[in-house]
């Protein structure tokens with residue numbers, strides 16, 4: 649008959665020496681028992697009362713770190729930096745996740761959040777920042793495409809919505825409008841322009857409508873928007889506008905109306921990113937009649 653006993657068959661000794669107790673007390677811990685193997689002790693933290701396994705070597709030769717107290721400090725740093733702790737990054741021991749006041753999840757280095765908690769630097773949400781910069785560009789009739797290819801922190805890459813031209817512009821100049829398009833020049837806000845509605849039929853058969861403005865809608869369609877020349881695309885309607893500035897303002901108003909009243913008709917960019925060189929302002933074809941009516945109303949205004 650076999651007989652097993654957990655107490656006597658432990659694969660490591662259970663003795664706790666008095667000088668270990670003394671060392672533990674001096675370093676802020678109590679020893680509960682030996683665990684895992686002959687090298688480990690289960691320590692109880694005098695600060696937080698929770699336990700962790702520590703190597704005997706670490707206890708005797710340096711200062712054991714309570715992982716619960718460390719996490720509490722990370723949480724305190726997060727709170728002081730205006731963030732909500734959302735747990736460590738399992739991929740990298742220097743990083744954790746935090747919820748920003750805007751609700752976005754940020755992955756940040758502990759050190760960075762600590763500096764932010766001390767007021768040395770700011771934790772910025774790059775999603776919100778990007779959104780803000782996109783709005784700035786959009787207000788000037790441009791689209792933010794990405795970071796500066798020359799890696800200047802003060803510059804970004806933008807695309808002119810009116811002509812499709814891509815160029816690098818200092819963000820400060822985008823904010824104030826103090827720059828000119830390299831393709832259509834200084835005069836686009838004053839030059840005559842057009843609002844347009846275009847239709848695209850994707851390879852999948854899906855029909856989409858784009859509303860925009862341009863000095864030359866036909867050239868915009870043929871030479872800038874299509875990624876493949878053979879895509880089934882046509883201009884459905886254009887409305888002449890006295891100036892590019894008026895066209896831009898009217899276009900913004902129409903998109904705001906469409907997004908507010910027909911938000912389910914806004915086509916997600918992933919549907920058309922393979923076919924078109926645009927990232928927004930594209931709708932499902934059912935919206936065409938609404939867009940026509942809006943353009944008719946503007947045409948009537950312009951004529952009167």
Ligand SMILES: [Zn+2]
Pocket residue numbers: 693694695696697698714715716717718
């Ligand atoms: Zn602790």
Ligand SMILES: [Zn+2]
Pocket residue numbers: 748750751752773774775776777
């Ligand atoms: Zn955000």
Ligand SMILES: [Zn+2]
Pocket residue numbers: 808810811812813829830831832833836
């Ligand atoms: Zn331009």
